[in-house]
Amino acid sequence: MFSVTVRDHIMIAHSFSGEVFGPAQKLHGATFVVDATFKRPELDADNIVVDIGRASEELHAICGALSYRNLDDEAEFTGVNTSTEFLAKVIADRLAGKAESGELGAGARGLSGIAVTLHESHIAWASYERNL
Amino acid sequence: MFSVTVRDHIMIAHSFSGEVFGPAQKLHGATFVVDATFKRPELDADNIVVDIGRASEELHAICGALSYRNLDDEAEFTGVNTSTEFLAKVIADRLAGKAESGELGAGARGLSGIAVTLHESHIAWASYERNL
Amino acid sequence: MFSVTVRDHIMIAHSFSGEVFGPAQKLHGATFVVDATFKRPELDADNIVVDIGRASEELHAICGALSYRNLDDEAEFTGVNTSTEFLAKVIADRLAGKAESGELGAGARGLSGIAVTLHESHIAWASYERNL
Amino acid sequence: MFSVTVRDHIMIAHSFSGEVFGPAQKLHGATFVVDATFKRPELDADNIVVDIGRASEELHAICGALSYRNLDDEAEFTGVNTSTEFLAKVIADRLAGKAESGELGAGARGLSGIAVTLHESHIAWASYERNL
Amino acid sequence: MFSVTVRDHIMIAHSFSGEVFGPAQKLHGATFVVDATFKRPELDADNIVVDIGRASEELHAICGALSYRNLDDEAEFTGVNTSTEFLAKVIADRLAGKAESGELGAGARGLSGIAVTLHESHIAWASYERNL
């Protein structure tokens, strides 16, 4: 199995609902350093998994649509705890949509899986991994 | 599959038995930066894998019981090569016990796997991964 | 010159005022990984710059008083752009206060300087450095 | 499952063929930080996956045979796009050969898998993973 | 003293002249992860050292003019050993020019110093630091 990973980041405000979150129930924020991994069993005709430049651009577009926002105010996240692991899934699913629609290049239709890791600090991170 | 990882560290002395270990047969030491990963196929009712704060505390307790010791003098490790990969299993198994006993929170009973990585330097690390 | 550095982090929400900040004028957030460096020309009687455990505790207390907040709502930051470099100074000054009051240990009165770096992402960080 | 990873690096020149590569079609270069992971379901008689010193030496030999070269001029890579993901496979396959021939030690014959990751920058890396 | 640092990278081919360079006399290549630090004794009217977005853009432009090239073929580097430390000075001097010309923003005319670090691998890096 081959994979390629590209990195970007988002900076957001949000709060959590539920006693388990303790002080994180208050409005606070986070930088999430975002690693997006693309997987396929064999390389394409250019000898790559996906073009790193293209993958970086598409990840950057997805990050741009999330960053510099208070997620509590975004309609799509109303009533949702936008935990690190949940946001990893949001980004992975959006990348999957781009792979399927051809926005990641024709070759990217051969991808078999996507994984996204969000680093919230030097001591904590979360991931979501799915098939295509 | 979702996962959450938290990081802590231990500082221990130990020695190894066996020619393969060369100079590491002498009493020496290591800092192990410990990454503990918790996995589950679906998020819990709070939209998380496990509470990061709680996971950090339990990992810290396990690290505290190992750190600032000469492992050669610990009864539980008598006659055992406390290699990086072996210690990864020790910590993973202790975390598994906490998940099963409920010490990681009621939701953590839904965890499906645990992985532990110990970084012994900037150029070497080892992991152990198990199901729950 | 000797120095010792300890690392912690804060997670905050804030917004900026001024066109130069572009999209960061909206409420967003950041994880700041905080590195606090303590300097002195000679080691103390214990052969250290400052006790790493004590320095970590005091930095943790300062971080705790800033973290999990919307800085826009904090009285002490009213009308202030809480930029990364500005927050580095806030933390450095608070550590300086602790060094002078003896909260960092009697030996810490021999410190000659403090520097604080805040990492806001994998591609940007800021620092403030001062004498004691 | 247990694993051990060791790190080394190579510094090479190369160019790519294909419009997808944009400016990387010109002769340029890269440092690849190389992480080689060795896996096995159970530890060997010495309580290890593979000797870290031995694994480091063998990885270093493989890196030495690739580094400080223009890969475009190497007979084995004629007409091949030496992408990051392709080079990960080259190194993984050479390590697999060493595992099978006994150069990684007698115990290494119990290895079940090898994975190699090449970091080409702080924002992009690629991997190849195979069974033994 | 305050400082702000932004990170980018270049990927280049080059060779060195001189026995001291050993195998690096052959055409090879490198990824240089580039950290550019901007310093000033006091913050500007917006409470910043320099706008991080603007600094990132200008560093990116400088990196773009160096990257994806064989430096041996660039007229400006004819007969020059483009060592890591030398390239750090090239980038620092170009940033200094932008600070003086106002391309980094009007406030950047208050900068007192610039430092550039180029990381050539996980085990080696070089820096150049100058006044403005």
Added chain:
Amino acid sequence: MFSVTVRDHIMIAHSFSGEVFGPAQKLHGATFVVDATFKRPELDADNIVVDIGRASEELHAICGALSYRNLDDEAEFTGVNTSTEFLAKVIADRLAGKAESGELGAGARGLSGIAVTLHESHIAWASYERNL
């Protein structure tokens, strides 16, 4: 001012004397990731600060003489707290001796300063800096 840094590491056992050290009074151990920085105001005739290969070899020799030992048993450290900051000075002074004796190359006689940082974990490190 120019600088070049190379990285290596040591793995040692030791204990500390003094109440300030708490649990670290017991025999324990550490991996120290060692960064050695060489400084000079102008580059030498080869356009470098010091040959990175040569600097790495000499640092490796110094690390080899310290690593895989219980520092409590080394005659040179009898009755000394081998703190991270103290060991940074030990390594810096040994490198200074090599610079002065010509072991770092004839050009290294032009070095003006040396700094050594020892990373004891992901959250703590210490440095010593001196002139030549």
